[in-house]
Amino acid sequence: MSQLKRNLISKLKNRTAKLGVVGLGYVGLPLAVEKAKAGFQVIGFDVQDKKVQLVNEGKNYIGDIIDNELEDLVRKGQLKATTDFSFVSQVDAVAICVPTPLDLYKQPDISYVVNSARSIEKYIHRGMLIVLESTTYPGTTEEVLKPIFEETGLKCGKDFFLAFSPERVDPGNKQFKTKNTPKVVGGCTEECTEVAAMLYRSVLEGEVYVVSSPAVAEMEKILENAFRNINIALANEMAILCKKMNIDVFEVIDAAKTKPYGFMAFYPGPGLGGHCIPLDPYYLEWKAKEYDFHTRLIEVSGEINDRMPEFVVENAMKLLNKHKKAMNGSIVLLLGAAYKNDIDDMRESPILKVIEHLEENGANIQFNDPYIPQFSHKGKSYKSVDLDVGLDKADIVIIITNHSCYDYENIVKKSKILYDTRNATKEVKENREKIYKL
Structure with missing residues (x-):
C-alpha cells in the first residue's frame, strides 16, 4: 500500500478528510449533505451564484433534502458553498456531479464535465481523489479526465486517484435516497478503486459494489437506463396497438403483472422525462459508432418514446372532433x-413536447401543477392556473403527470372531456363516460 493511499484511507476512516462536490443540483447537493451528515467537512462548488448563496443561507431547493438538516449542517460549519475553485486545493477528495446534456444533434455534450476537470486541474495535489458521478459514455473517465489531470505531471494511481461512480438519484423515491442506494465504483487502478470505495463506505449505508474499471461502471449506468428506455418503449408500442384494437393497455399490464416471475411492469405515458432515461441511451449510441456498431434496439426505442407526445396530441384532436370541436381555438x-x-422536477418533461404540438395546431394552452407555479419554454412563459377555474374553461383536460394530491373524482366531474395518459383515474367510479385513456 502506497503512503498516499494509506494517508487518505486513514483520513476517510477517522473523518478528518475534507470533501468537495462540484455541481450542487439534484445529484450534487444531496451527496454533499450526506457527506456532511457522515461527519466530514464539505465544500460545494457551483458556477451559479444563486445556488451558492442559497446553500450558504441554509435554504434548500432540492425536494429530496430535509430543510432543517441542510440548515443545521450549514450552521455548524459542516457544509459551505463557493464559486471559487481555488478551494479545491483544500479538499482531499472531490466528486464531479454536473449535467451531461445532449446537443441539438443528440450527441453528448460533456463540456460541463471538461470545464469542471479544468477547474480542478489548476488545484489538484498529490494524494487527492477525484470521482466522476455524471452519467456519460464509456471511456470518459480514462480517455477525457485522466489526460487532463496528468497534464500537471502527476500520475494517476500513483500521485492521485481517479474513479467513476454513477449517480443513481431517483427524485421523489420514498424508499431509496442517496444514503441507502447501492453504489457502483470503478477506478483507473486497483488503488484508485480501493480509495473511492472507502470514501463511499464512509458516507453511505448502501452496499458499495466494486467493478474492474471506470468503463464498466460507466457502461453499467447506461445499461440501467437503456433497460428502462426499451421496456417503456415496449409499453408505449403496446399502447398504440391496443388503442387501434380497442383494448385497455393498462388492464393488459395489470393482468400480466400477476405472473410472479419473468415479467416486470412498465407503463406507457405521454413521453419520457427526467435527465437520465431520455438522454443516456444516446450516449451509448454515439459511442458505439466509434466501433462501427449500431445499437438498433436502443435507437428504435428512442424513436417510439419520442413519438408519444405527438401521439397524445393526435388522440386529443380526435376526441375533440368526436365532440364536434376543432383543436384550433380550443x-x-x-x-x-x-x-x-x-x-417539482421538469427536466425533459413530456409536457414540453406536448405543448409544442398543441400550439402547432392552434390550441390555447393552460396548465396546472401544484409543485410548479410557472415555467418558460422556447421564450414563452406559462403560469399554473387555478385548477377549478381551469377545469370550468377547458374544452379538454389532459393528464400529463399523475400527482397523488389531485382529486381525480372532482377533476372528472368538472371536465367536459378527460384524456388520461397515466391511468390516474383508474379508481374513479362516476362519470367514466367522460374518461378516455391512452
Missing part, C-alpha cells in the same frame, strides 16, 4: 408539468 388544460408524479 382551450386545453394540461394537468401536471413535472416529468413524474409528486416532484
Whole structure:
C-alpha cells in the first residue's frame, strides 16, 4: 500500500478528510449533505451564484433534502458553498456531479464535465481523489479526465486517484435516497478503486459494489437506463396497438403483472422525462459508432418514446372532433408539468413536447401543477392556473403527470372531456363516460 493511499484511507476512516462536490443540483447537493451528515467537512462548488448563496443561507431547493438538516449542517460549519475553485486545493477528495446534456444533434455534450476537470486541474495535489458521478459514455473517465489531470505531471494511481461512480438519484423515491442506494465504483487502478470505495463506505449505508474499471461502471449506468428506455418503449408500442384494437393497455399490464416471475411492469405515458432515461441511451449510441456498431434496439426505442407526445396530441384532436370541436381555438388544460408524479422536477418533461404540438395546431394552452407555479419554454412563459377555474374553461383536460394530491373524482366531474395518459383515474367510479385513456 502506497503512503498516499494509506494517508487518505486513514483520513476517510477517522473523518478528518475534507470533501468537495462540484455541481450542487439534484445529484450534487444531496451527496454533499450526506457527506456532511457522515461527519466530514464539505465544500460545494457551483458556477451559479444563486445556488451558492442559497446553500450558504441554509435554504434548500432540492425536494429530496430535509430543510432543517441542510440548515443545521450549514450552521455548524459542516457544509459551505463557493464559486471559487481555488478551494479545491483544500479538499482531499472531490466528486464531479454536473449535467451531461445532449446537443441539438443528440450527441453528448460533456463540456460541463471538461470545464469542471479544468477547474480542478489548476488545484489538484498529490494524494487527492477525484470521482466522476455524471452519467456519460464509456471511456470518459480514462480517455477525457485522466489526460487532463496528468497534464500537471502527476500520475494517476500513483500521485492521485481517479474513479467513476454513477449517480443513481431517483427524485421523489420514498424508499431509496442517496444514503441507502447501492453504489457502483470503478477506478483507473486497483488503488484508485480501493480509495473511492472507502470514501463511499464512509458516507453511505448502501452496499458499495466494486467493478474492474471506470468503463464498466460507466457502461453499467447506461445499461440501467437503456433497460428502462426499451421496456417503456415496449409499453408505449403496446399502447398504440391496443388503442387501434380497442383494448385497455393498462388492464393488459395489470393482468400480466400477476405472473410472479419473468415479467416486470412498465407503463406507457405521454413521453419520457427526467435527465437520465431520455438522454443516456444516446450516449451509448454515439459511442458505439466509434466501433462501427449500431445499437438498433436502443435507437428504435428512442424513436417510439419520442413519438408519444405527438401521439397524445393526435388522440386529443380526435376526441375533440368526436365532440364536434376543432383543436384550433380550443382551450386545453394540461394537468401536471413535472416529468413524474409528486416532484417539482421538469427536466425533459413530456409536457414540453406536448405543448409544442398543441400550439402547432392552434390550441390555447393552460396548465396546472401544484409543485410548479410557472415555467418558460422556447421564450414563452406559462403560469399554473387555478385548477377549478381551469377545469370550468377547458374544452379538454389532459393528464400529463399523475400527482397523488389531485382529486381525480372532482377533476372528472368538472371536465367536459378527460384524456388520461397515466391511468390516474383508474379508481374513479362516476362519470367514466367522460374518461378516455391512452
